[in-house]
Amino acid sequence: METETKPAYHNIRTFDQKNWISQNLSYKKDTGSWAWIFHRISGIALIAYLFLHVYSLSPLAQGETAFNNKMQVYMTPFFMVVEWILFAFVLFHSLNGLRIVIVDWADGSNYHKQLYRWSWIIGILLFIAMGVLMFSFELKKFIQ
Amino acid sequence: MYKYKASKDTGSKSWVLQRITGLALLVLMIGHYILMHYQPDSGHTYQAVLSRMQFSWYRIIDISFITLGMYHGLNGIWNIFRDYKLHSWAKISIISILILTGLAFTAWGYVIIFSIPYIN
Structure with missing residues (x-):
């Protein structure tokens, strides 16, 4: 007597596009998942900034006074902090990008977690260094 | 029969290019940050930009950077x-918007770079 058995692929849960937010949130996230999520967010932020960057440098075509007036706005503390945060996105995206290259290379995937930790450590150190570099001139101006 | 007909492009060329451009951008970005931030004036005054742009190499670097x-x-x-x-209509619209905005802003960037005069 033959019993009707369903093929194995009937048990595979396919991606449910209608509930993708809850599906994505319920998925257990490990090192690689977070790296992927942050890489994506920082990438979107950076391309958005690149468009802004072209726009913000457009007064270069209008000569010296127009450009310097515009730059005065960007040299205020608020924009400097925004610039500094932008550097955090640049740092994460470049260090994690380098990590992806190493992970794909030879046996790099064996130590992708260490590489992720190192990218955060190097990133935070460079972020602080850039903060010192950017704001030391402002502090000197403030003291004088 | 061909209900799920998709592009024959596997995306492998795009993958390689993404990696190569990524590595190139990493090198360019290090130079860019040193150049722009070793002094607060170096990236934020017209004179600094003008004096840099007297060297055509900087223009070439900037053009390749933006591209x-x-x-x-x-x-x-x-x-x-x-x-x-x-x-497929969504795919075509999205990729058209991306290519058109990309080309427009790249061209705008080129125009800005070439609008800076050679003074000597």
């Missing part, structure tokens, strides 16, 4: 959309 950045960034955005199942 590579636009390609890498917009190809990255396209890769995000490729993760989702989209109707």
Whole structure:
């Protein structure tokens, strides 16, 4: 007597596009998942900034006074902090990008977690260094 | 029969280009940050930009920087959309918008770079 058995692929849960937010949130996230999520967010932020960057440098075509007036706005503390945060996105995206290259290379995937930790450590150190570099001139101006 | 007919392009060329441009951008970005931030004036005054732009090499570097950045960034955005199942009309609209805005802003960048005069 033959019993009707369903093929194995009937048990595979396919991606449910209608509930993708809850599906994505319920998925257990490990090192690689977070790296992927942050890489994506920082990438979107950076391309958005690149468009802004072209726009913000457009007064270069209008000569010296127009450009310097515009730059005065960007040299205020608020924009400097925004610039500094932008550097955090640049740092994460470049260090994690380098990590992806190493992970794909030879046996790099064996130590992708260490590489992720190192990218955060190097990133935070460079972020602080850039903060010192950017704001030391402002502090000197403030003291004088 | 050909209900799920898709592009024959596996995306492998795009993958390689994304990696190469990414590595190139990493090198360019290090130079860019040193150049712009070793002094607060170096990136934020017209005189500094003007004196740099007297050397055509800086113009060439800036042009390749913006071209590579636009390609890498917009190809990255396209890769995000490729993760989702989209109707072909949506795919065509999205990729058209990406290419057109990319070309427009790259051209705008070129115009800005070439608008800076040679003074000698």
